[in-house]
Amino acid sequence: MAAGRISSRPARFRRSTKMQNSRNHRHPNRPESYNFWVGVFCVGVFIVLGLFYFATQKIEYNWRWNRIPIYFVYKDQIEILSEIDGEVTALKKDGDQTLITIKDINLTETYEIPAAGIIRVQQGEIIAAGDILAAYSQWKPGLLIIGLWITLKLSVIATILGVIIGVIGGLTRISSNPALKWATIFYVELIRGSPLMVQILIWYFVLGTVINDLLAASGMGRLPAFWYGVASLACFAGAYVTEIVRAGIQSIHRGQTEAARSLGMSYAQSMLHVILPQALRRILPPLAGQFISLIKDSSLLGIIAIRELTKAAREAVSASLQPFELYLVLGLLYLVLTFTLSMAVQRLEKKMAIQ
Amino acid sequence: MIEVRNINKTFHVPHEVKALVDVSTKIAPGEVVVVCGPSGSGKSTLLRCLNRLEHADSGHILIDGIDVLDPKTNINKLRAEVGMVFQSFNLFPHKTVLDNITLAQRVVRKRSKSDALEKANMLLKKVGIQDKSGAFPDNLSGGQQQRVAIARALAMDPKVMLFDEPTSALDPEMIGEVLDVMKTLATEGMTMVVVTHEMGFAREVADRVIFMDAGAIVEVGTPEHFFVNPTHERTKLFLSQIL
Numbered sequence: 001m002a003a004g005r006i007s008s009r010p011a012r013f014r015r016s017t018k019m020q021n022s023r024n025h026r027h028p029n030r031p032e033s034y035n036f037w038v039g040v041f042c043v044g045v046f047i048v049l050g051l052f053y054f055a056t057q058k059i060e061y062n063w064r065w066n067r068i069p070i071y072f073v074y075k076d077q078i079e080i081l082s083e084i085d086g087e088v089t090a091l092k093k094d095g096d097q098t099l100i101t102i103k104d105i106n107l108t109e110t111y112e113i114p115a116a117g118i119i120r121v122q123q124g125e126i127i128a129a130g131d132i133l134a135a136y137s138q139w140k141p142g143l144l145i146i147g148l149w150i151t152l153k154l155s156v157i158a159t160i161l162g163v164i165i166g167v168i169g170g171l172t173r174i175s176s177n178p179a180l181k182w183a184t185i186f187y188v189e190l191i192r193g194s195p196l197m198v199q200i201l202i203w204y205f206v207l208g209t210v211i212n213d214l215l216a217a218s219g220m221g222r223l224p225a226f227w228y229g230v231a232s233l234a235c236f237a238g239a240y241v242t243e244i245v246r247a248g249i250q251s252i253h254r255g256q257t258e259a260a261r262s263l264g265m266s267y268a269q270s271m272l273h274v275i276l277p278q279a280l281r282r283i284l285p286p287l288a289g290q291f292i293s294l295i296k297d298s299s300l301l302g303i304i305a306i307r308e309l310t311k312a313a314r315e316a317v318s319a320s321l322q323p324f325e326l327y328l329v330l331g332l333l334y335l336v337l338t339f340t341l342s343m344a345v346q347r348l349e350k351k352m353a354i355q
Numbered sequence: 356m357i358e359v360r361n362i363n364k365t366f367h368v369p370h371e372v373k374a375l376v377d378v379s380t381k382i383a384p385g386e387v388v389v390v391c392g393p394s395g396s397g398k399s400t401l402l403r404c405l406n407r408l409e410h411a412d413s414g415h416i417l418i419d420g421i422d423v424l425d426p427k428t429n430i431n432k433l434r435a436e437v438g439m440v441f442q443s444f445n446l447f448p449h450k451t452v453l454d455n456i457t458l459a460q461r462v463v464r465k466r467s468k469s470d471a472l473e474k475a476n477m478l479l480k481k482v483g484i485q486d487k488s489g490a491f492p493d494n495l496s497g498g499q500q501q502r503v504a505i506a507r508a509l510a511m512d513p514k515v516m517l518f519d520e521p522t523s524a525l526d527p528e529m530i531g532e533v534l535d536v537m538k539t540l541a542t543e544g545m546t547m548v549v550v551t552h553e554m555g556f557a558r559e560v561a562d563r564v565i566f567m568d569a570g571a572i573v574e575v576g577t578p579e580h581f582f583v584n585p586t587h588e589r590t591k592l593f594l595s596q597i598l
Contacts, residue, residue: 258408259445259504263459263511264435273458277449 061324068325071142071316079135080111088125100133144326147312148333154230154308155295155337161234162294163287166241171271173246184242191239196232196297203232204304229301229308237294244286248279281352288345292338299334309333356515356546357382357405362414364400364570374400375411376570382515387547389557389578392567393593398550401567402517405548406437419514435463438508442520444500446492446507452479453488456507464511471510478506482536498529505536516540518549554598558582566590 027034056063086104093099096115101108113119117136121127141149169187172180191199204225212222252275260270302311313330317323357380364375374397382388390398403409405416407423407430416423421433447455456475460466466474479485482502484495492500501521508516518537522530534556541547541560551557557564557578564581566574566589574581574590582598585591 253445255441255443255445256447259439259441259447260459261431262406262408262434262437262439263507264431264433264463265459266431269462273462274447278447281449 056324063325064322065325067320067322068329069142071144071320071326071329073139073145074142075137076140077135077137080113080117080133081129082109082111082127082131082133083129084109085128086126088121088123088127091119091121091123098134102127143312143316144309144329144333147307147309148337150226150307150312151295151298151309151337154226154233154298154301154306155291158230158233158237158294158298159291161230162237162241162291165234165238166245167276169238169242170245170249173242174249188239188242191236196236197300197303199236200229200232200300200304203235204228207231208304225304225306229298229304229306233294233298233301236297237290240290240293241287244283244290245279248283249275251282252278281349284345284349284352288342292341295337295341296334356384356386356419357548358415358417359401359405360415360417362401362404362411362416364397364404364409364411373570375404378414378567378570378572380565380572380575382546382548384514384546385544386562387541387545387549387560388563388565389561390548390550390565390567391552391554391557391593392573396567397570398565398567399519400570402519402548402550405515405517406434406439408439431463435459435511436514438511438513438516440501440504440508440516440518440521442523444492444497444504444524446500446504448492450491451488452484452490452492452495452503455492455503456510459507460510474510475506478509479503481509481539482506483532496529497525498532501525501529501533502536505533505540509540515546515548518547518551520550520552522551522553552597554582566593568593 082102084102084104084107086102086109088100089103089108090101091098092101094112098113098115098117098119100111100113100119100121102111111133113134114136116138117134119134120132121134127133169184173184173188175181175184208223208225208228215222256274256278257270260274261267265273298308299310301308302314305311307315310330313326317326320326359378359380362375362378363373366372366374372395376397378397378401380388390401392398400409404411405418405423411424414424418433418437422428423430423433447458450458453472453475456478457468457471460471460474461468464471476485476488479488482505484499484502487495487499487503492503495503505516505521521537522533525533530553534553537547537549537556538560549556549561559578561578564576564578565572566581566585566587568589574585574587576585581590582594585594
């Protein structure tokens with residue numbers, strides 16, 4: 001347990017365009033062979049990728065990258081069908097829409113056609129039920145985008161809850177009240193000592209069943225699986241954040257508390273105004289690491305039928321039989337998410353740094 | 356103003372040390388008392404007991420008639436009346452000089468922003484660093500930081516000021532500027548308890564010098580008495596070592 005120790009970000013992440021422009025100027029001691037080994041790295045990457053591609057050719061895998069974009073967005077053809085037999089009695093413009101009225105012997109129906117629709121019938125035409133009145137196409141998000149959105153939603157909500165749990169936990173963990181302190185230790189050890197997969201199953205199939213049955217018994221609706229997924233991730237991350245917050249608070253010099261208290265501030269005031277703001281700056285890097293883990297861990301939630309990114313990709317694979325492309329894209333999408341988060345935290349860190 | 360009666364304090368961690376043994380003294384309003392003694396003699400502990408940063412094990416401490424050790428005493432209210440200046444300054448590094456001085460005024464004294472700022476600027480002028488009001492503590496010299504810390508404590512309008520070795524962490528050339536501020540305070544009639552090794556300050560400013568050793572008060576007297584003809588052997592030895 002890295003109690004009290006807060007790792008600082010590795011130097012390799014600190015970059016700026018300015019530094020890149022003056023690389024040689026910044027690294028006067030770089031040996032001649034430096035560029036050679038950079039070349040070796042690039043060639044190495046190229047060879048590994050080449051070998052992989054060669055191997056897939058060998059097993060006659062049919063790469064069809066052109067079939068992948070439809071899992072992001074696709075054009076959906078929508079046809080509006082008549083539900084009755086009858087005569088088209090009116091085609092009326094109503095703002096952007098067109099209203100088509102169809103009259104049978106004893107009933108009349110009106111269909112709204114959006115502006116983009118191409119109308120296939122004329123006034124006075126006799127049509128049968130099931131005939132196409134109009135058709136239009138519409139861009140729709142594909143499976144991967146739907147999954148990505150759910151993963152994002154899950155992660156953001158669980159992160160916010162995780163921070164709340166973690167800050168409260170960090171404070172109760174260092175409390176002098178044994179009930180609070182021991183409860184926190186118990187919680188942290190319980191969560192850290194069991195696999196997340198098991199916790200997800202317990203949240204959904206044990207707690208979820210109990211809670212949903214109780215809700216049903218009191219006449220309320222069932223809570224969807226999504227929320228049990230959020231709860232399991234938030235509680236899991238919360239335990240780790242608790243330890244991070246505790247270490248952060250304890251890393252602030254005792255003199256800070258003493259100075260604040262000697263001015264007459266209460267424990268809560270000195271925490272709020274003096275200790276936590278400093279601790280938060282210090283724990284940002286490990287906190288970011290924790291939330292990157294959370295995004296990745298959300299891929300387990302497919303087992304409780306939450307259609308997050310991984311589950312969506314698996315559905316796409318079973319529909320398309322293109323596991324190579326889809327799973328590689330899946331990995332890349334997670335990379336985009338986690339990399340964006342770590343960049344955002346770095347910016348935040350720079351902004352919050354004490355001058 | 357301050358009355359200390361038979362207080363005892365024992366530290367148990369890392370090993371048992373009797374930091375204060377049956378210490379009693381009285382400090383009158385407007386008095387400047389310098390507490391000196393070898394390291395580990397309990398002088399800082401005594402000072403920290405006065406505003407309950409350390410909780411004395413037994414005895415009584417009265418400040419302005421309020422019992423410091425009584426659990427029913429509102430300690431935050433009492434501490435607001437007792438300013439403290441630390442050896443390592445303990446400024447809030449995430450706040451500017453101005454914010455350092457206004458924070459407690461606002462959250463403890465509940466002063467308006469403009470009142471707090473006015474007070475802060477007035478005090479910064481007094482300690483001679485009004486041009487640094489927007490700076491962060493880490494960009495100030497040690498002497499400047501300590502003067503900000505004094506201003507921060509004074510902003511609460513304390514009745515007593517406690518100084519815990521305020522110049523020990525300073526480079527020699529910065530000691531003077533901090534002592535000057537303290538001298539000004541003394542001449543203005545502030546009640547002060549100062550733990551320090553600055554014997555020049557004690558000789559010049561103190562009304563009384565308390566010499567402590569091994570957790571007990573060994574000798575108390577005016578600076579003339581203390582420096583010219585100390586009675587105890589232990590005092591003589593100490594003075595011969597540091598003067």
